[in-house]
Amino acid sequence: MxxxxxxxxxxxxxxxxxxxxxxxxxxxxxxxxxxxxxxxxxxxxxxxxxxxxxxxxxxxxxxxxxxxxxxxATADPAERDTTLRAHLTRMEAALERTREVVVSLRALLTAPPPPIEIDYRVEPAFTALTVTDQVEHTDIADWCGTAFEQLYLILLESGVNPGGVAGATYSNEFFTDDNGAVTAYVPLPPGVEFTPTRGFAVVDFPARHFAVAVHEGPFEDFDRTYGALGSHVAEHSAALPDEPVRERYLVGPDITDNPADYRTEVCWPITEGEL
CATH class of the missing domain: 1.10.1660.10 (Multidrug-efflux Transporter Regulator; Chain: A; Domain 2)
Incomplete structure (x- = not known):
């Protein structure tokens, strides 16, 4: 009743x-x-x-x-459960990110920045399979995950092995406007003729001079590595105007499921005379 x-x-x-x-x-x-x-x-x-x-x-x-x-409005229990599970997955990811940010904040407030080792080197020219897009700063993790999955899949289906360490370049606008051009790339073996599918491109990257630092672990503290490396360049070198920062993913999600094991090279472009 x-x-x-x-x-x-x-x-x-x-x-x-x-x-x-x-x-x-x-x-x-x-x-x-x-x-x-x-x-x-x-x-x-x-x-x-x-x-x-x-x-x-x-x-x-x-x-x-x-x-x-x-x-x-969904009468089908399976469809309803799929929607609920998708939301719970997003919630769990957000909770994990909150934990990581809390750990990072505690370190920022209680511990001095770790010493940073900076290397100067010339990265040789190379050719890579790439995908470029305008990316919101807050969307970069998801975008990179999708971009590299697609790049590696294209190479796998074409029977081509990667020719080096994958990476990405970030335009100045990505940092100044929270939205800018990002290019994800996977180097191709020398001499390989490759025709990419639509939306992807084969790009020749010229040799560049960089100041380089290695970031260890997840990306919540990435800004500290950027801050230390960029400050060093400002104090001791001359940054190359309008040249994008380059990241090289020595150990990333495609290799390990543990973010604590990530190793990322941050390559800050500098003028030739600074080597």
């Missing part, structure tokens, strides 16, 4: 405030069972309590309202 209750009583049953219930009515997420034409008073059915509890828990998990609407 079901009954209808006033909005205040429904708020007590569901732990959703009257203000929230009115908002959910406005956006058609949780509509009352009946609305009095004369007074506008809302009444809810006790059959709606479970639905309200589900909405509340999903909001507690920061699920966006459009996704909640999709979950509620």
């Amino acid at each position: 079901t009954a209808t209750v006033a909005i205040g009583e429904f708020a007590r049953l569901t732990h959703l405030s009257v203000k929230t219930l009115r908002y959910y009515h406005e956006i058609e997420l949780l509509e009352p069972a009946a609305v009095d034409v004369g007074t506008g008073y809302r009444r809810y059915s006790t059959d709606q309590v479970e639905r309200a509890h589900l909405i509340r828990r999903l909001r507690d998990l920061d699920m966006p309202l459009p996704e909640i609407r999709t979950v509620l």
Whole structure:
């Protein structure tokens, strides 16, 4: 047997405030069972309590309202579970990132920056399979994961082995505007003739002079390596104007699942006379 209750009583049953219930009515997420034409008073059915509890828990998990609407409208349990699992996966990734940021912040506040070893060298010219895009700073991890997966897949399907360490170049706008051109690349073996698929390109990278530092571990502290290397270049060398910073992924996600084992070379372009 079901009954209808006033909005205040429904708020007590569901732990959703009257203000929230009115908002959910406005956006058609949780509509009352009946609305009095004369007074506008809302009444809810006790059959709606479970639905309200589900909405509340999903909001507690920061699920966006459009996704909640999709979950509620889905009759297929498998499809609903897929949506919920995808959101939980995103939540777990966000939680892991929060843990990493907390560790990084504690280190920043309590420990002096670790000494950085800087090497000066000339990177020889090479040819690479590349993909370039305008990338938001906050999207770089996901973009790189997809980009390198595609690059390695193209080489694998073509029977071509990588000719060196993969990397990426980052335009100045990527840092100054939080959005800029990023080129992911995988070197090709010397002398290999290669025709890439659409959206990818074979690019000749010229020889460049760099000041180089190695970043050990995950990327939450990446800014400290950039800060130390860039400061050293500013104090002791001359940066090459408008030349993108280059990263080389000596040990990355394609090799290990443990971010603590990552090793990334940060290559800061400098003028020839600085070697």
